[in-house]
Amino acid sequence: MHQRSAHRSLLVVGSVAYDDIDGPFGFHKNLLGGSASFIARAASYFTKNVAIVGVVGDDFEQHHLDELAALGVDVSGVEHATGETFHWTGKYSADLSSRETLDTKLGVFGSFAPKVQDKHRDAQLVLLGNIDPPLQMDVLNQVRAPALVAMDTMNLWIDIKRKELEAVISKVHTLMVNDEEARQLAQEHNLRTAATKILAMGPTSVIIKRGDAGALLFHADGVFAAPAMPLSDVKDPTGAGDSFAGGLMGYLAYAGDLSPKTIRTAMVMGSVMGSFAVEKFSVDGLRDLTAARIQKRFDEISSLVEFDRVQL
Amino acid sequence: MHQRSAHRSLLVVGSVAYDDIDGPFGFHKNLLGGSASFIARAASYFTKNVAIVGVVGDDFEQHHLDELAALGVDVSGVEHATGETFHWTGKYSADLSSRETLDTKLGVFGSFAPKVQDKHRDAQLVLLGNIDPPLQMDVLNQVRAPALVAMDTMNLWIDIKRKELEAVISKVHTLMVNDEEARQLAQEHNLRTAATKILAMGPTSVIIKRGDAGALLFHADGVFAAPAMPLSDVKDPTGAGDSFAGGLMGYLAYAGDLSPKTIRTAMVMGSVMGSFAVEKFSVDGLRDLTAARIQKRFDEISSLVEFDRVQL
Numbered sequence: 001m002h003q004r005s006a007h008r009s010l011l012v013v014g015s016v017a018y019d020d021i022d023g024p025f026g027f028h029k030n031l032l033g034g035s036a037s038f039i040a041r042a043a044s045y046f047t048k049n050v051a052i053v054g055v056v057g058d059d060f061e062q063h064h065l066d067e068l069a070a071l072g073v074d075v076s077g078v079e080h081a082t083g084e085t086f087h088w089t090g091k092y093s094a095d096l097s098s099r100e101t102l103d104t105k106l107g108v109f110g111s112f113a114p115k116v117q118d119k120h121r122d123a124q125l126v127l128l129g130n131i132d133p134p135l136q137m138d139v140l141n142q143v144r145a146p147a148l149v150a151m152d153t154m155n156l157w158i159d160i161k162r163k164e165l166e167a168v169i170s171k172v173h174t175l176m177v178n179d180e181e182a183r184q185l186a187q188e189h190n191l192r193t194a195a196t197k198i199l200a201m202g203p204t205s206v207i208i209k210r211g212d213a214g215a216l217l218f219h220a221d222g223v224f225a226a227p228a229m230p231l232s233d234v235k236d237p238t239g240a241g242d243s244f245a246g247g248l249m250g251y252l253a254y255a256g257d258l259s260p261k262t263i264r265t266a267m268v269m270g271s272v273m274g275s276f277a278v279e280k281f282s283v284d285g286l287r288d289l290t291a292a293r294i295q296k297r298f299d300e301i302s303s304l305v306e307f308d309r310v311q312l
Numbered sequence: 313m314h315q316r317s318a319h320r321s322l323l324v325v326g327s328v329a330y331d332d333i334d335g336p337f338g339f340h341k342n343l344l345g346g347s348a349s350f351i352a353r354a355a356s357y358f359t360k361n362v363a364i365v366g367v368v369g370d371d372f373e374q375h376h377l378d379e380l381a382a383l384g385v386d387v388s389g390v391e392h393a394t395g396e397t398f399h400w401t402g403k404y405s406a407d408l409s410s411r412e413t414l415d416t417k418l419g420v421f422g423s424f425a426p427k428v429q430d431k432h433r434d435a436q437l438v439l440l441g442n443i444d445p446p447l448q449m450d451v452l453n454q455v456r457a458p459a460l461v462a463m464d465t466m467n468l469w470i471d472i473k474r475k476e477l478e479a480v481i482s483k484v485h486t487l488m489v490n491d492e493e494a495r496q497l498a499q500e501h502n503l504r505t506a507a508t509k510i511l512a513m514g515p516t517s518v519i520i521k522r523g524d525a526g527a528l529l530f531h532a533d534g535v536f537a538a539p540a541m542p543l544s545d546v547k548d549p550t551g552a553g554d555s556f557a558g559g560l561m562g563y564l565a566y567a568g569d570l571s572p573k574t575i576r577t578a579m580v581m582g583s584v585m586g587s588f589a590v591e592k593f594s595v596d597g598l599r600d601l602t603a604a605r606i607q608k609r610f611d612e613i614s615s616l617v618e619f620d621r622v623q624l
Contacts, residue, residue, distance in 0.1 A: 190543075192543060261619075307573075308573060
């Protein structure tokens with residue numbers, strides 16, 4: 001990939017976890033998971049200026065972090081705490097269209113207080129992965145003047161910490177959620193109306209991730225629909241949204257500007273990385289990608305929506 | 313709209329019906345419905361070379377047919393039979409995301425035997441709306457050498473007349489179904505794999521309609537994804553798929569060729585007409601459209617998926 005000198009720095013705060021996943025392809029234990037794991041790996045294909053803040057327990061295998069470091073990710077902000085690594089157990093339906101959480105062990109994440117090192121406080125792009133809203137706010141208070149702060153969240157926080165969550169939402173530029181979360185947050189089924197309601201909470205843009213229906217961006221420049229690649233071979237949807245976010249933010253760091261035009265392309269790069277992620281378990285779909293393979297998938301997604309702008 | 317001399321003729325076979333619809337906007341009785349009503353009206357904006365074959369009972373109000381005739385639709389193939397017009401009663405969920413059939417009165421449709429008049433037997437484009445598969449086959453046997461035959465179907469026929477349905481599918485060029493029907497027909501959840509299985513049944517293309525997630529076309533030229541317009545004001549999803557089909561086939565008749573390029577544009581015109589249809593009850597969303605309004609919606613949908621084809 002062509003390297004530009006103007007790469008912006010990307011700071012990612014999120015979970016580094018182990019996942020146990022049951023589903024149509026069997027039961028897989030102790031898979032590397034967590035939002036930061038997917039985000040940083042996806043972003044690393046676009047920029048070497050990525051740092052993560054997170055926490056792992058003393059059961060965590062160091063080679064996972066070594067791998068990220070080898071991809072150019074700054075993992076110095078990952079704390080090593082005494083106790084167990086955050087561990088999620090989930091089960092997918094036979095057709096992979098839905099999942100249920102069977103168990104969540106917070107482990108060292110339960111007492112996590114994210115600390116942004118001084119060298120990362122001037123990050124230009126900040127991605128607050130899906131963690132407890134007060135922790136997201138803590139991070140916001142530690143960074144200086146980011147050009148773009150994006151955040152993710154989930155149904156749990158909308159349910160039990162709406163006030164704290166809304167406080168964070170009011171301070172970020174971009175909220176990225178899936179369709180059900182957008183509906184729940186806005187208390188509105190219609191996605192366009194839900195987006196309007198979310199924008200009224202403060203962010204300048206909202207991105208609604210819709211899985212195999214693509215992703216929608218609503219902002220002052222209008223609406224953009226990033227297509228999703230129709231895939232015949234989907235193994236594990238875990239991390240698709242985080243890989244999308246990583247591709248998007250990584251591309252923004254790479255491109256070095258935040259114009260509406262660049263953001264549209266970044267959305268498609270998000271869709272590209274999400275499509276790779278679901279083809280294998282854990283972060284395996286994001287391993288060993290090349291600029292050529294990323295470009296090929298980008299071109300395939302581009303051709304999906306290629307048509308003549310006719311005049312009647 | 314610019315009129316071309318080379319307009320191909322479009323023959324539509326389908327239902328002309330009354331719908332009673334319950335949902336979040338109240339209970340509406342005796343709405344004009346039926347696949348042919350939506351298809352012909354949507355197509356009429358693109359070509360005046362549309363004819364319909366169907367049947368109505370003696371309770372049917374003639375002004376509905378007069379209106380279609382005034383739009384240039386040839387309604388001479390609509391039989392007037394003794395008895396009641398096909399009557400469907402359905403109820404939508406509060407968020408319009410699902411519906412159930414409360415009652416179906418076949419009426420005169422129960423003994424309908426479609427007759428294609430000689431003047432319509434050379435139609436170049438044929439659209440077999442969702443009716444009993446043996447009736448679709450009857451029509452196929454009456455037309456001479458259409459350049460394109462497309463068909464729709466529904467879960468009921470997949471359930472109870474799979475063999476007859478597969479016989480029709482094997483003889484058409486294009487199957488248009490929604491995602492659930494595609495899954496049920498192919499007995500496969502993954503849409504891309506389902507499309508591959510359906511193509512193996514004979515058609516050269518399959519179009520999967522996904523409501524607000526757009527529509528997918530699978531054929532030898534690859535995959536095309538027609539975007540859907542995110543709408544804030546959706547009143548009644550009834551007829552959306554038929555309006556899509558009418559816009560698509562109408563545009564093909566207008567364009568006068570069946571190249572992959574033209575088919576892609578036609579898919580987007582289908583999406584345009586589907587988006588108008590759901591904004592009002594019955595065919596009201598398709599009333600009084602102008603070339604300018606259609607062009608504007610087409611341009612809006614185009615801009616939804618506008619992004620730079622970058623090289624990394």
